Amino acid sequence: MTNSGLEEIAKVLNRCKRAAITCHVRPDGDALGSGLALCLALRNAGKEAYMICEDEVPERLAIFPAMSLVSRSLPVSFAELDLFISVDVADVSRMGVFASDYVSFKGTTLNIDHHISNQGFGRYNYVLPDSTATCEIIPEVLNAANFEITEEIANLLAMGLLTDSGNFSHNDVSAKTFAVASMLRAKGADTCRIGYLMFTRQTRGRAILFGKALSRLRFALDGKLAFINITQKDFEDTGTDKSHTEGFVDYALSIDEVEVSVSLLEVRKNQYKASLRSKKANVNAVASTFGGGGHVLASGCMLFGELEEVIDRLTYAVYQQL
Ligand SMILES: [Mn+2]
Incomplete structure (x- = not known):
């Protein structure tokens, strides 16, 4: 598994016009947080971008307004896209119904993930298995592409970082995890509220x-x-x-x-x-x-x-x- 350079990935993101992003079936906070962060950043940069997933958004995560962007079908045809991105997907089969669309996709594919088992199935790949979450990786991709990390994007990334790291309790939490969290907090992520909503509140x-x-x-x-x-x-x-x-x-x-x-x-x-x-x-x-x-x-x-x-x-x- 060899990663593409960040400059190459930045070029792919900057030159795309219409992109779809997908994550794994039964999506979790990291899958949806990283996908929607990328989707919003692409839209803010003037591109058409769609977030698709086979399954519905879990109730606990539905509180983020951006979750309404997640669709279970693509509103355009795959042939009209020039870029198909997967986030937090260890293996193509984990895309569920979209796996065959990904495999037969004629445009560019980009695979961003943190699972150690990821074989690098994209045309471009950025897989960092030492990361506790895909949301830990997205900021460097956005920075490379010169995409702004808005407060809304920071909140989505912080949500994925908190949930996949077990509120910073897992043993793969690194100095980089905290550096990313610090940056997201500085960009306005409400880590206190996100922590409460993800880990504390109950019916x-x-x-x-x-x-x-x-x-x-x-x-x-x-x-x-x-x-x-x-x-x-x-x-x-x-x-x-x-x-x-x-x-x-x-x-x-x-x-x-x-x-x-x-x-x-x-x-x-x-x-x-x-x-x-x-x-x-x-x-x-x-x-x-x-x-x-x-x-x-x-x-x-x-x-x-x-x-x-x-x-x-x-x-x-x-x-x-x-
Ligand atoms: Mn993950």
Whole structure:
């Protein structure tokens, strides 16, 4: 994978007239923040630019006015474009329905990303795997092209930087991450408000659901393993669904003695979706035992049976990894 020079990329951006930008399916803050920052910068520079994505904008991110620019189809034909840009896309297949349009595109393609697995599928590529977010890379591209970083663009980039870095908590956060954040703050990004909206705020139903889950917190293996469980009735009583359980399992892992935490969501009677988190032990191996998988420190699987049975089986599988 060899990157194109920034001057070359600047030329591509400066000479384009009509561009589409896409990101990966099930878009996150980094994908939409980086894509829309580029889209706005191109428009501010007098170009036609469209942001397309197969899936809808997640509710939490919809608060940014620029999100209304994200479309699930291109309003012109691909043949009318001279530039097709992908952001935060590790592999062409991650573009979903737009993958075939990208592959058969006759104009110029540009690939800007931070995933280590990115093979450089664009005509021009700018992939920096040491970056915590694609939003960490976009500013240098905009600067090279002489595109202004407006307050709105700074807010979008800050949002992607905060979300992909886990509010600056991931181990790939570097001095450059903070330098970019500092620059974006100077350009007017409201990092305090973005942090609150992305990481802190929640609905009342979610807070009550969390209380229910936490009231059932229990421990095994001398306190090294923690379980929380949520029933179908909890979801019904609080008007929530599984999308509101994000962070529950991480909360259980934050307890000092706990090495592995598990959340068990009741999918239906005698069926549980387990999410596993670990500080060190291999929970991918645990999940694999039950036909699931994921990463060493974060994985998931489906289990069948009574709750107590499921807990016993998971306890034994975790015991073997500690
Ligand atoms: Mn990303």
